[in-house]
Amino acid sequence: MIKKESNSMILDAEAHPLDSYLRPGRIPHIWCSGCSLGSITTVVIEAIIESEIDPKNIAIVSGIGCTGRAAGYLNFDSFHTTHGRALPFAIGLGITDPNRKVIVISGDGDIASIGGNHLIHAARRNADITVFCVNNFQYGMTGGQVGPTSYIGQYQTTSPYGNIEEPFNLPALAASCGATYVSRWTALDVRRMKESFVEALLHKGFSFVEILGACPTTYGRRNQLRDGLTILENFKNRTILQHGIDPMKAQIQKDGPIIVGKFVEIQKPTLTDNLLRLHKMAKNVKPEL
Amino acid sequence: MSDRIEVRFAGFGGQGIALMGRLVGETIALHEKGKTAIMTQSYGPESRGGASSSDVVIDTTEIDFPKATHYDYFVCMSEEAYTKYIGRMKERGVMFVEEDLVILDAHAKKASKIFKIPATALAETLGSKLYANICMLGYVCANTDLFKEKDFMKVMKDKVRARFIENNIKAFNLGKNHKG
Amino acid sequence: MSKKTEEIPDILTGEYFTTGNLAVAEGSLAAGCKYFGGYPITPSSEVAEHMAERLPQVGGHFVQFEDELASIASVLGASWGGWKSCTATSGPGYSLMVENIGLGVMMETPCVIVNVQRGGPSTGLPTLVGQQDVQQARWGSHGDYEIIALSPNSVQECFDLAIDAFNYAEKYRVPVTILMDETIGHMSERLVIPKRSQVKRLNRKKPSDKPGQQIHLPYEADKDLIPPMAVAGEGYRTITTGLTHDARGYPVINASAQKKIVKRLCNKILLNKNDIIKFEEYLLEDAEYVLISFGISSRAAKGAVNLARNKGIKAGLLRLITIWPFADEAIQEMAKKAKVIFVVEINNGQITREVQRAAAKQKADVYGILKLGGSIHTPAEILKEMEEKI
Structure with a gap:
């Protein structure tokens, strides 16, 4: 157990079994009351434990945003990079050691908007990376602006008349670009989420898990969902579990069903496999200068 | 004092003009004692389509300006290249021309000497006009002091694919033995 | 005894007639570079092409990315994986890279960026020479920082300075830019690649504490103002961020933490000008x-x-x-x-x-x-x- 630092929040608390997976002195976190990121982070830790991957081989990479802060709280090799660039950073980090498990934890804005090009290409090349993408339907950290996952009619600070653009369907996007493991859960599906996280972590190749998270502060209160619990209840009432469904049929609309489940699980050579294959092919080529 | 010499090879795409510059440049830079050489070639839009050129600048000291601007030697393999570049050949410059592909005009009168060779036709006797560039270099080698045959052969054998070496040697000899 | 398979070496000792773009690539390999992430752009593409052929021969990797934003991010990632890493580009691509060059400065990530300059601004003169990115190399990323940039004037120096660039990057934990230009990149000249024993290779400092025994402080600098670098997979549970951070690598968002880190990032370069300036x-x-x-x-x-x-x-x-x-x-x-x-x-x-x-x-x-x-x-x-x- 890592020695705890003096900290008013945990000074009198009993040591929690997961304490050693959190960086000493980093709690309290910055996340708001009612936010799902705390419980999702707990599930990430539990899934890592259950996967039995050597913690030494785990690296957490994130971009910018509320979810992006997760890297800094988790007590593994962790890299808090720039907005949108978590995936290419993770690819460079990952291919230097085939035993390394690189996990990208970041938000929908980071992964699918500013980093969208990297998402589609990382999926295409089946990079050996597990992505936990927390979708809270908008930009939380910057104060609640509309995003590429906002549904039509959603009220945000930059969509004061309601959002007018179609949202991305992230599982469909990842699957169509070549991701070899794709699933979606709401923050409420803790048990299934954990099972899926374990599968994604143990999957060889590009695994993409979307987690619909509650953001009461900048999403809920503008959309008649005043607290975290209300958002989760809303998720619960709309959730339909449909494993194996074509993710194209899982688009999320305002008040429509939220289809969750595991949509894709296939095996293909990974980027690392293919790069290592080149080593043999290159051996007999005379270098030309 | 500078002993700068500028050579321009020019023709059309597919004639192996860049390779001519590269082989001659390397032969001089690596094998001629006391000489340095820089090779540059036309690049980008100017090298797409029609004309193609490559330059070798030779000196006995460090080369301060790598591009050829006033050629001492102009090795010309096409009419278009002739029209485009003859203006930049020095007064009293030496010309080598592919005589079947270049029609000379009054501008060529400034040359101190014009060496003519049907390099493409000679190459075709070996089965492919692709050997015309090496045939021309054999001719240049025999009629100038720019580089030595044995050095050139070393470089050429290293740079050219094994199955083309034999015919390239033959092409070089056809050029070397040609009487203009 | 079985016959050992003939490995193609990372240092091709010998005499060549080649271009600046190939020389800078070979210099990088001689310096120990094992990773190149890049995106094609005139007039630098030959660097990537050569690395694509050569890196798999020396046990390294080449990846062509979707853009320059990804290329430089991957280079930083590979460096944190423990590999010497580089990329090559030209002005427009360098413009796209500067944000993450700043991240490299803040995370103190050794890496090398080759900029084969062409005329600008914007798409400018893709195939023609320029030296218009020298101030961009200095001030391209936002914020205050010091950076190292080297400029070769011959094919030989493209090779030699590539080695210096990697050594400075490793020694000072900073992105180093090699400012080439279209003419140097494309002209062929004599290049002598020395014997392995004559190539000086520097490597980043390793932490002196054993991993796992106590909380590792990834940004605790030594007297020379440079912190040793614990990379991924060594058990240090290293942490790094582009945010203003303290010795623990934890974000600290206030003016005094900012002053402390920016001063150190600048001074580790400025106080070593005598070593760096040639x-x-x-x-x-x-x-x-x-x-x-x-x-x-x-x-x-x-x-x-x-x-x-x-x-x-x-x-x-x-x-x-x-x-x-x-x-x-x-x-x-x-x-x-x-x-x-x-x-x-x-x-x-x-x-x-x-x-x-x-x-x-x-x-x-x-x-x-x-x-x-x-x-x-x-x-x-x-x-x-x-x-x-x-």
């Missing part, structure tokens, strides 16, 4: 008219010095090999003695301004002998402009 002096002892130049322009400048000397003009050349950090002190000394300083560069006076700053209040007047992108100076052109001012 220049070549030519006929400067008695020079009244000093040319300052770098990269391809410096060759013509040397030619101009020779032409001037032949006419009895006491000219000399200071060639900047290290562009950043800037050789303020050397230039200040020069400006005390010389009558006129001329800066020869292929841009609208980016280094001229810098020389005017360094030479301020000294004896010498400073003028730029400038060309915009597209062509290089001839020695005669430079001499003509000098004579107009003499």
